Amino acid sequence: MRLEPPASDDPRDVLRALRAGVLGAGPAVALGAGGRVDEVPSGTAVVVTTSGSTGVPKSVILSRNALIASAYATAARIGEGAWLLAVPATYVAGVQVLVRALLADREPAVVAGPFRPEPFAAAALGMASHENGARVPTYTSLVPAQLQRLLDAAETDATVTDALRSFEAILIGGQALAPAVAERAHALGARIVRTYGSSETSGGCVYDGVPLDGVGVAVVDGEVRLSGPMLAEGYLRDPERTASVFPTAADGTRWYRTGDGGEIVDGVLRVTGRLDNVIVSGGVNVSLDRVEAAVRGVAGLEEAVVVPVPDAEWGQGSAVVVPGLSPDDEGAVLERVRAVVGAAVGAPARPARVVAVAELPTLSSGKPDRAALRAALGHDPRA
Known part of the structure; x- marks a missing residue:
């Protein structure tokens, strides 16, 4: 299958490319610093290349089936509705916002440019709509720094407060959310869902410590491992890393080694941090x-x-x-x-x-x- 970048990193261009890559016949979409590669495995929808916080580049191969399984599992957990894109469309969290919108057959709202509370609030409140007399639920995905800025702005701007309260759920991922920030959000009336996952799992696959339907969680030698239909195929042109990070157990289950430490208590995963x-x-x-x-x-x-x-x-x-x-x-x-x-x-x-x-x-x-x-x-x- 051919792999091509979108016309630009503009969310509308990424959305058009994803519509073809996920719902159509392709080509697969190259996002991030990966440039263009002529061929990728059949069934590939997206290759997300990112250096992450460590500076080590990686190109993660995500299939149509993985992205769709992730999107449907999210809908089963938090519900369906309209989505607001406020994170970069070229990162897996942004990709999943757009995929969820595509599968719901709803045009996503978009906050473009540098993140600021005022445009976010305007876009959020502009999403209000009804079907058959019922309000259409709205959702968004943010990183903790964005939530912090919104909470700060809400102290003096009632419009931002109304925007935060308008969402059925606000997914928070990318890094750990400070307890004090979560408490502020709860006190304000914002419905926060903490997500855990990565590009290798098509985005968040454990919500508030509880795995989504179809997701397996295990802690082996102190390391969190994840399984399920939303796992990536591996890393582009890196079979050694793929084999190391995605081992297959004796029973045939394919796992992703997260590199995170953690423990499972009463069925709830608690991540303690990077092992490295x-x-x-x-x-x-x-x-x-x-x-x-x-x-x-x-x-x-x-x-x-x-x-x-x-x-x-x-x-x-x-x-x-x-x-x-x-x-x-x-x-x-x-x-x-x-x-x-x-x-x-x-x-x-x-x-x-x-x-x-x-x-x-x-x-x-x-x-x-x-x-x-x-x-x-x-x-x-x-x-």
Whole structure:
């Protein structure tokens, strides 16, 4: 099957390409930095290429069947209706918003350009419609940073509040959502659904810790593994990585090794963080995801990012990067976070620095650019 990029990254062009790639005879759609490759496996709908937060490129092959299975499983869990696209159309979360709209035979609403609360609110409230006397439910997908901006704006703009309350469900994915942000959203009346998944699973496939219909979840040697009809075919032109990341069990079940640590309690998955996002501080393994979760529980630090930094005494340490913080407050904030992290994770995990920045560098997906932060703070991401 032929693989081609859309005419541009504009959501309307991506939607047209997906209509042919998912519902029609193709060609398959190349999204991201993958350029054009002449042939891909039969049945391919999309190849999503992204470097992610680590800076390591990967091109994920998604079939029509995988995307459709994911979209239908989402509808079975949260319902059907109209969708608003507010994340990049070239990332898997954006692809799935468009696929859900295509399968529902509804034109998606689109917020184009840099994300701002006012256009989002206008687009959300403009979606109001009725069929057979009943309101058509509306849905959207956001990353935590977008939700944070909307909640901040809602404090002084009732229109943004009304927009957030208008959705039947707001899917939040891409990274962990700080508990304080989730509590603010709930208090405002926004219906938040935390999703877990990746490009390799056609987007989120575990909602609020519970797998969607048809999704299998297991924790093997501390690593979360996922199975189901929405799994990717593998990685383009990378059979070794494909075989390693998508092993087949003795019973024939094909699994995706997420690289995340986690546990299952009473049928609910709790993800504890990346298994490779660990430093050794004074001979003790420290999960930076656990450190970041503790830091984000501090009021005013919900958007903080924790990254590794060199430490002359301990070998490795961590720095807390805080957007919007005054440099004059770094010392006081460091004392607070060291106390919080020491109590929650342990003394070896206490951050060595707090770094104030005007704003965080981000990827086009809206996630923090951790590779750029590590490089800026003197840590080689390849080390």
